[in-house]
Amino acid sequence: MSVPIEPHDQRFPVLDPAVLQRARGMLATSASIVAFSGAGLSAESGVPTFRDAATSGLWTRYDPARLASPEGFAADPDLVLAWYADRRRAVARATPNAAHRALAARPDIALVTQNVDDLLERAGCDPTRVVHLHGRIDRDRCHGSCGHEEPIDPAVIVAELRRCPRCGALLRPAVVWFGEALPPEAWERAVAAMHSADTVIVIGTSGAVWPAAGLVDLARSAGAGIVVVNPDADPDDNKDHADIVLRGRAGEVLPALLSGP
Numbered sequence: 001m002s003v004p005i006e007p008h009d010q011r012f013p014v015l016d017p018a019v020l021q022r023a024r025g026m027l028a029t030s031a032s033i034v035a036f037s038g039a040g041l042s043a044e045s046g047v048p049t050f051r052d053a054a055t056s057g058l059w060t061r062y063d064p065a066r067l068a069s070p071e072g073f074a075a076d077p078d079l080v081l082a083w084y085a086d087r088r089r090a091v092a093r094a095t096p097n098a099a100h101r102a103l104a105a106r107p108d109i110a111l112v113t114q115n116v117d118d119l120l121e122r123a124g125c126d127p128t129r130v131v132h133l134h135g136r137i138d139r140d141r142c143h144g145s146c147g148h149e150e151p152i153d154p155a156v157i158v159a160e161l162r163r164c165p166r167c168g169a170l171l172r173p174a175v176v177w178f179g180e181a182l183p184p185e186a187w188e189r190a191v192a193a194m195h196s197a198d199t200v201i202v203i204g205t206s207g208a209v210w211p212a213a214g215l216v217d218l219a220r221s222a223g224a225g226i227v228v229v230n231p232d233a234d235p236d237d238n239k240d241h242a243d244i245v246l247r248g249r250a251g252e253v254l255p256a257l258l259s260g261p
């Protein structure tokens, strides 16, 4: 499947064709490829990052930790649900970009994402192959311990406290909050993917922040080559462990990187 390349956006650097060829060569000799993505991938679709959303509009008056933590939910669940209704609407309005579609066109690539949106799935990625390290915003789960989860209808997003139909505890967004552990199953799948990877493509995420740094380091020490796709010249940008850095938007770089010969 060929994915159209988006027109070049003048605000971003022009991709260096020689560096692109090196990266394509690395992928061509890789039996196992992992795409590890973060907020930058979805920001190109218009989903504001947590930080950007929490520092704009009416949300500037709240401490971001109050909007996304068990303590914040206990203190003011209505506020937290209002924040998530806002975030859910932003995700529902967004559409997958060319980078999501380029990944969907390569079912051989394992997908590990820190993003809580479903843009990879909506681009056509098989849901069973997307590992969501930080959970999913389009689902609720039980805030008790019964483990119940249920999907949210994107057409009917309301900030309403609901009870778990199984145990009666409050339902909450099925995302990982500040101070919470990552879902063990997702973490184990991510670690296994990193262990077996020949190449990891790091997309739109700072390599300096845990857990990204830990997973990329793990892949690196297990022998994987690391390709970083990031439009910004971030000084922390995996400088100690990237083999190839592709400066550019994911929507431009990934179709060029992943399309057929």
Ligand SMILES: [Zn+2]
Pocket (backbone or CB within 6 Å): 142, 143, 144, 145, 146, 147, 148, 164, 165, 166, 167, 168, 169
């Ligand atoms: Zn429950």
